[in-house]
Amino acid sequence: MVSLEQLQSFVAAAETGSFSAAARRLRKAQSAVSTQVANLETDLNLALFRRDGRMPTLTPAGERLLAEARVVLDRREHLIGVARSLEEHVENRLVLAIDELYPEHALGALFAEFAARFPTVELEILFPLMEDVSRLVLDGGADLGVMWRQEVLPTELGFHTLGWVPLKLVCGRGHPLARGSTVPAETAPAWPGRS
Known part of the structure; x- marks a missing residue:
């Protein structure tokens, strides 16, 4: 044997x-x-x-x-x-819902660090649309959610700001803004929800 x-x-x-x-x-x-x-x-x-x-x-x-x-x-x-x-009562499986518009380059390093710190935790990643992230967490389909900030946030969930992601605004050549008008830079925060 x-x-x-x-x-x-x-x-x-x-x-x-x-x-x-x-x-x-x-x-x-x-x-x-x-x-x-x-x-x-x-x-x-x-x-x-x-x-x-x-x-x-x-x-x-x-x-x-x-x-x-x-x-x-x-x-x-x-x-x-x-x-x-x-x-040690560490979760052995985690389902994460991330808004499909979230920048992919920001996720690679995050997942690599997670895998290094928790090599035995199975991670399932879902990529729904923004409004579906909070619904998945509320319904128990995901343990955590990462999404853009919404005007109305479900009161049943807790939220924590991860940071700010700069948005680049672009327009077509024929658009009135292409004639030299400027638009102030805006940023939008990404929020994860958790149950």
């Missing part, structure tokens, strides 16, 4: 290039790492490393199974992270 220890030893040996370096990474004896890899090869009935040179090198089967072993170990870490989040 394939064990997580066998997979850890296999991945460490493949990534470090030797059983001794893998042993140092895993803080185990070299003989233990070599035994784990040998047992994995026996259990799979495949040679994962060529041992005819000074350093072991992956066989084609080893190269293919290395990717699979990494997936299994990553999922193990994910499972542990989800369990830790549940223990």
Whole structure:
């Protein structure tokens, strides 16, 4: 039966290039790492490393199974992270409704930071029209909403200002404003609603 220890030893040996370096990474004896890899090869009935040179090198089967072993170990870490989040009462799933007119360039860095801080939280993102954001939050279809400020805000929701986004006003060449009239710059705040 394939064990997580066998997979850890296999991945460490493949990534470090030797059983001794893998042993140092895993803080185990070299003989233990070599035994784990040998047992994995026996259990799979495949040679994962060529041992005819000074350093072991992956066989084609080893190269293919290395990717699979990494997936299994990553999922193990994910499972542990989800369990830790549940223990700490961190949400394991969040549905976010964002007005489809919200600037995309402002979202990429935000989502990257969220993923780094909460790697085990599943994030679902919806892009409804502005007036539908608050409705989704009110109806329970979204946990949080990000939208442009509206004249009338639902009193059942709490709001917090995220900041100001400058709006560039443009017009066609034939429009009266194109003849040299100027319009003062305006900004509009974006508001997330939460239940």
